[in-house]
Amino acid sequence: MPGYLDPGRGPSAAIRMHGCPVPRCAAWLPASAFICRADRRLVPAPLWAELWRTWDGGRGAATTDHQGACRAAIEAAVREGTCATESTRISTVS
Ligand SMILES: [Zn+2]
Numbered sequence: 001m002p003g004y005l006d007p008g009r010g011p012s013a014a015i016r017m018h019g020c021p022v023p024r025c026a027a028w029l030p031a032s033a034f035i036c037r038a039d040r041r042l043v044p045a046p047l048w049a050e051l052w053r054t055w056d057g058g059r060g061a062a063t064t065d066h067q068g069a070c071r072a073a074i075e076a077a078v079r080e081g082t083c084a085t086e087s088t089r090i091s092t093v094s
Contacts, residue, residue: 021070022077034070035077042080043073 020027020036027036034051035043043051051073054066 021074024078035073039074039077042077044076047073047076 016031017028018031019025020029020039022035022039025036025039027038029036040048047069051066051069054060054063054069056066060066
């Protein structure tokens with residue numbers, strides 16, 4: 001699949017950026033980051049642990065387990081429904 005994960009397309013490869021995978025989020029991230037920090041806080045710890053477990057240091061990147069964990073984490077962040085791009089709402093959490 002061509003795109004931001006495509007290696008070797010010029011000197012910017014090492015700092016390739018991609019959009020936060022949460023659909024409503026406008027944050028841009030380095031390739032090493034899965035999700036922006038604001039959305040990261042919305043992902044429940046068990047889902048985040050599963051994400052890392054299935055990632056397995058990169059070896060699990062292409063597995064359906066890991067892709068399922070990614071989707072679950074993104075969906076959780078979507079459900080929680082706030083983001084760095086809506087910082088005014090973060091401050092209203094009580
Ligand atoms: Zn985000």
